[in-house]
Amino acid sequence: MTVILEAVHVSKSFPRRGGVLRRQLGAVQAVERVSLALGTGESLGLVGESGSGKTTLAKLFIGLLRPTEGEVLVRGASWFRLRGGERLAARRTVQFVFQDPMNSLNPRMTVEEALSEPLSIHRLAAGASRRARVDALLELVRLSTSYRRRLPRELSGGERQRVGIARALAVEPAALICDEPIASLDVSVGAQILELLRALCRERRLALLFISHDLRAVASLCRRIAVMREGKLLELAPTEQIVNRPGHPYTTLLLRSAELDLDQA
Ligand SMILES: Nc1ncnc2c1ncn2[C@@H]1O[C@H](COP(=O)(O)OP(=O)(O)OP(=O)(O)O)[C@@H](O)[C@H]1O
Ligand SMILES: [Mg+2]
Structure with a gap:
């Protein structure tokens, strides 16, 4: 197994502000000395209560935040030492899907444009072959090609999330970071998305970091x-x-609140 992403003793703190002047009153330690590695084809679930630092860790993994200490390595190279073409290549390696695709999709771009854009940024396909790739991506997330000309607001939440996933997969990433990808979906659409992610890990050897409050979904995937x-x-x-x-009483507590034991997982 090849390591795609690795956090090495990573910490991130934010200034804590208060009062009408929003003066700095110390710091919030959002992530503290976390080390973990993600390899090809591996699915890793990340759970924890609200405010425990999951999204901050996800943003560190995709190079959106700079660690206060430690570093995040993409195929062995630190995000913040990468420049130009190397950084673009790392962006292609690690893609992400957030909870609300309404925020990540441009409201004025049609589905076709949203899926074509990463192909053109990374110079992966043009012309007829680009159109064929868009069709293949729609098929992958089980949307018919009639969706090509729709705008994000003309889609249901589940359809938008599928477009978000298709866009992330367009560049054939080696790793996918998903932060609560099914939290805003109903049970059956959520289950379809889980099935898709499971197939991608198995068939395309995608490395997956899956963040969710839903311990049952995490355990099944x-x-x-x-x-x-x-x-x-x-x-x-x-x-x-x-x-x-x-191994920890807190984990027992999480399992109890999800009423989870292996028979059900
Ligand atoms: N940009 C920021 N500025 C200041 N504090 C922040 C910032 N982003 C996150 N925090 C703080 O860092 C801590 C971790 O937040 P984070 O969003 O990573 O939690 P989370 O585990 O994703 O929670 P949730 O399950 O609610 O999404 C929280 O205390 C939060 O208030
Ligand atoms: Mg979060």
Whole structure:
């Protein structure tokens, strides 16, 4: 297994501001000395209560935030040492899907334009071959080609999320970071998205970091689970072990609240 993404003792703190003048009152330690690696074809779930640092860690992984300490490596190279073409290549390697695709899709771009844009930025296809790639992407996320000319506001939440996933997959990334990708979807559409992600890990050897409040979804999709609390990585172990022999009382609490045991997972 090749390591695609690695966090090495990564910390991120934000200034804490307060009062009418928003003066700085110390710092929030959102992520604290987290180390973890993600390899080809691997599915890693990340769980933890609200505010535990999951989204901050996701943003560090995609190079959107700069760590206060430590570093994030993409195929062994630190995000913030990459320049120009190397950085563009890293962007292609690591793609992401956030909870609300309404924020990540340009409201004035049709589905076809949204899916063509990454192909042209990364010079992957043009003309007829680009159109064929767009059709293949729509098919991959199970949308008919009649969706090509629709705008984001003309799509349902589930359809928008599929377009978001298709756009992330357009550049054939080696790793996909998903932050609550199914939280805003109904159960059946959410289940279809999980099935798609599962197939991508298995068939295309995609490395997946899947962040979710839904421990049941995480356990059904991911081979390993990482538990975060107050910015720290509490434990990281194979799903079977987390579910049957949690190593931390906090994990037991999360499992209880999800009423999860292996029979159901
Ligand atoms: N840009 C920022 N400026 C200041 N504080 C921030 C910023 N982003 C996040 N934080 C703080 O960092 C901590 C972790 O936030 P984060 O969004 O990573 O949590 P989360 O685990 O994703 O929570 P949720 O499950 O609610 O999405 C929180 O205390 C949050 O208030
Ligand atoms: Mg979050």
